[in-house]
Amino acid sequence: MTDKPLDVLAIGNAIVDVITDADDAFLAAQGLDKGSMRLIDQGEAVRLYGEMGPGRESSGGSAGNTVAGIAALGLKAGFIGQVADDELGRIYAHDLRATGVQFTTPARSDVGASARCLILVTPDAQRTMNTFLGAAQRLPATAISAAEVSSAKILYLEGYLWDPEEPRAAMEAAIDAARAAGTKVAFTLSDSFCISRHRDGFLKLIDDGRIDILFANEDEILALSVESDFEAAVAAVAPKVSVLAVTRSEKGAIAVAGAERAEVAAEPIERLVDTTGAGDLFAAGFLAGQARGLSLETSLKLGAIAAAEVIQHYGARPEADLRMLAGNLLS
Amino acid sequence: MTDKPLDVLAIGNAIVDVITDADDAFLAAQGLDKGSMRLIDQGEAVRLYGEMGPGRESSGGSAGNTVAGIAALGLKAGFIGQVADDELGRIYAHDLRATGVQFTTPARSDVGASARCLILVTPDAQRTMNTFLGAAQRLPATAISAAEVSSAKILYLEGYLWDPEEPRAAMEAAIDAARAAGTKVAFTLSDSFCISRHRDGFLKLIDDGRIDILFANEDEILALSVESDFEAAVAAVAPKVSVLAVTRSEKGAIAVAGAERAEVAAEPIERLVDTTGAGDLFAAGFLAGQARGLSLETSLKLGAIAAAEVIQHYGARPEADLRMLAGNLLS
Numbered sequence: 001m002t003d004k005p006l007d008v009l010a011i012g013n014a015i016v017d018v019i020t021d022a023d024d025a026f027l028a029a030q031g032l033d034k035g036s037m038r039l040i041d042q043g044e045a046v047r048l049y050g051e052m053g054p055g056r057e058s059s060g061g062s063a064g065n066t067v068a069g070i071a072a073l074g075l076k077a078g079f080i081g082q083v084a085d086d087e088l089g090r091i092y093a094h095d096l097r098a099t100g101v102q103f104t105t106p107a108r109s110d111v112g113a114s115a116r117c118l119i120l121v122t123p124d125a126q127r128t129m130n131t132f133l134g135a136a137q138r139l140p141a142t143a144i145s146a147a148e149v150s151s152a153k154i155l156y157l158e159g160y161l162w163d164p165e166e167p168r169a170a171m172e173a174a175i176d177a178a179r180a181a182g183t184k185v186a187f188t189l190s191d192s193f194c195i196s197r198h199r200d201g202f203l204k205l206i207d208d209g210r211i212d213i214l215f216a217n218e219d220e221i222l223a224l225s226v227e228s229d230f231e232a233a234v235a236a237v238a239p240k241v242s243v244l245a246v247t248r249s250e251k252g253a254i255a256v257a258g259a260e261r262a263e264v265a266a267e268p269i270e271r272l273v274d275t276t277g278a279g280d281l282f283a284a285g286f287l288a289g290q291a292r293g294l295s296l297e298t299s300l301k302l303g304a305i306a307a308a309e310v311i312q313h314y315g316a317r318p319e320a321d322l323r324m325l326a327g328n329l330l331s
Numbered sequence: 332m333t334d335k336p337l338d339v340l341a342i343g344n345a346i347v348d349v350i351t352d353a354d355d356a357f358l359a360a361q362g363l364d365k366g367s368m369r370l371i372d373q374g375e376a377v378r379l380y381g382e383m384g385p386g387r388e389s390s391g392g393s394a395g396n397t398v399a400g401i402a403a404l405g406l407k408a409g410f411i412g413q414v415a416d417d418e419l420g421r422i423y424a425h426d427l428r429a430t431g432v433q434f435t436t437p438a439r440s441d442v443g444a445s446a447r448c449l450i451l452v453t454p455d456a457q458r459t460m461n462t463f464l465g466a467a468q469r470l471p472a473t474a475i476s477a478a479e480v481s482s483a484k485i486l487y488l489e490g491y492l493w494d495p496e497e498p499r500a501a502m503e504a505a506i507d508a509a510r511a512a513g514t515k516v517a518f519t520l521s522d523s524f525c526i527s528r529h530r531d532g533f534l535k536l537i538d539d540g541r542i543d544i545l546f547a548n549e550d551e552i553l554a555l556s557v558e559s560d561f562e563a564a565v566a567a568v569a570p571k572v573s574v575l576a577v578t579r580s581e582k583g584a585i586a587v588a589g590a591e592r593a594e595v596a597a598e599p600i601e602r603l604v605d606t607t608g609a610g611d612l613f614a615a616g617f618l619a620g621q622a623r624g625l626s627l628e629t630s631l632k633l634g635a636i637a638a639a640e641v642i643q644h645y646g647a648r649p650e651a652d653l654r655m656l657a658g659n660l661l662s
Contacts, residue, residue, distance in 0.1 A: 059385065
């Protein structure tokens with residue numbers, strides 16, 4: 001795959017995060033399940049925004065955070081996602097391009113407002129996400145260029161985008177293009193509620209051999225496998241993909257590739273501020289390692305380093321110099 | 332003044348901050364003077380935004396930050412400022428109201444885009460500000476209600492707003508209403524470049540006895556008095572106002588009221604991240620003390636506490652619980 005100029009091309013929801021502090025009482029009063037992600041419509045987005053505290057806006061979106069991390073690690077990344085022709089859409093495009101990510105999907109003016117995610121961060125640093133998908137769910141299959149997909153070593157897709165029909169078709173088209181071009185396909189299960197909605201679809205993708213690298217966290221691998229034991233879940237899913245990477249929060253992460261298995265501890269941190277983006281940045285580090293042909297163990301270590309950086313400040317994109325933090329692991 | 336329901340009513344530029352990291356080389360390449368504030372037009376705002384890194388958006392504006400701080404200290408504050416009927420304008424209004432500040436100025440749809448300030452934060456935590464005033468400079472005198480002004484113990488005005496003609500007239504009308512109603516008038520010189528543009532106007536305001544409480548930093552008091560020695564500058568200006576408060580960064584702050592003089596050291600901090608908002612939050616603490624009728628020394632201490640909080644994170648509004656930090660000073 002060495003002749004491919006892009007290390008990773010991602011397809012994801014183009015979302016601006018609106019982050020605020022909230023306490024448990026506010027979550028309870030709003031009937032929100034701490035740590036979860038729920039989809040909301042525009043009316044609920046306006047209502048909840050009116051109830052919540054002052055916001056800090058910064059670009060987010062799971063796969064967008066991942067490619068921003070990959071670029072911050074010094075690799076070449078691209079992104080495909082839909083924004084509207086509005087202020088938040090321009091902010092999103094600016095922020096991604098300013099990190100060095102190739103982002104060429106044209107804004108649409110016929111799809112309502114750009115997506116936003118109202119993120120409530122509790123004092124325990126957990127984030128409860130309320131996502132209005134808006135324009136993001138209107139990514140058309142025509143936004144996928146087979147030439148762009150084939151220019152990447154790895155195509156990375158987020159499970160969140162499986163919810164709406166239009167981008168799901170776009171992702172299917174991208175997978176077809178990737179398989180035809182020798183581009184590896186990586187997929188993140190994103191969220192356990194996402195799996196409860198789409199378990200059959202996700203399993204079919206995996207069983208059909210269309211996924212090479214699968215990302216999950218502990219809840220997600222249990223939900224996908226319908227096992228109650230972590231090791232049983234890993235044993236059930238790992239044989240179906242080339243590489244399985246599973247994050248376990250403060251317990252670190254594991255990866256399995258055939259008979260090979262590697263583990264890494266979580267990186268030490270000074271202070272936990274906001275876990276938003278932890279999984280996305282783990283994926284950034286791990287994919288950077290895989291795109292460079294590094295070992296499972298080194299890829300896991302890169303993931304742990306990138307995740308540790310992002311949870312020590314508000315916002316889901318790296319602020320510190322990830323290349324420096326990665327040291328000689330990527331050189 | 333105890334029958335007035337608002338502690339402080341402020342008039343200022345309603346600005347959303349777009350904060351990014353930058354190094355000295357970027358400032359040099361852009362020809363920017365570190366630590367300064369400059370006004371830019373929409374074309375330059377678009378150009379510079381395109382050159383700069385990913386942004387974190389949060390509501391700002393000098394006097395807006397001050398009233399957000401006053402509300403966070405548990406006092407009642409109001410704000411008068413102009414936003415456009417657009418996304419950033421809605422974000423601005425939300426953020427201010429969510430802190431508990433009374434903000435009723437209607438958005439205008441005939442004045443272009445809402446104001447934004449592109450803030451470049453260098454590794455030494457200094458901020459270099461590039462402000463597109465947009466709608467903020469179109470605050471009309473009709474936005475001033477004499478009844479609202481008279482409902483406040485203190486009217487607080489930012490020198491930045493003296494630049495454009497329309498809000499200058501609005502501020503003059505507000506000062507008239509304040510003086511007629513026994514509302515004290517506080518004014519911040521804002522910026523030394525602001526003084527170089529408006530020194531005569533500022534001096535006339537002061538000499539005419541229209542300002543009760545004057546805020547300045549070291550550069551500003553020197554620029555206003557055209558003295559080269561700090562003590563000489565203080566001696567020249569202090570007799571012209573009831574209260575003079577001067578901030579001196581890491582050297583703390585002083586206040587003079589007639590024959591009385593008080594000083595306070597800067598509060599110890601764990602880490603300096605972004606000095607944006609330091610002066611604004613000092614003013615918040617100091618005005619809170621003055622509105623409660625506390626001593627010069629206690630007012631200075633409250634200012635130092637609020638300023639210390641805001642420089643330890645990105646963004647110009649408090650994130651920690653200022654009431655708790657103020658302890659029993661305000662109880």
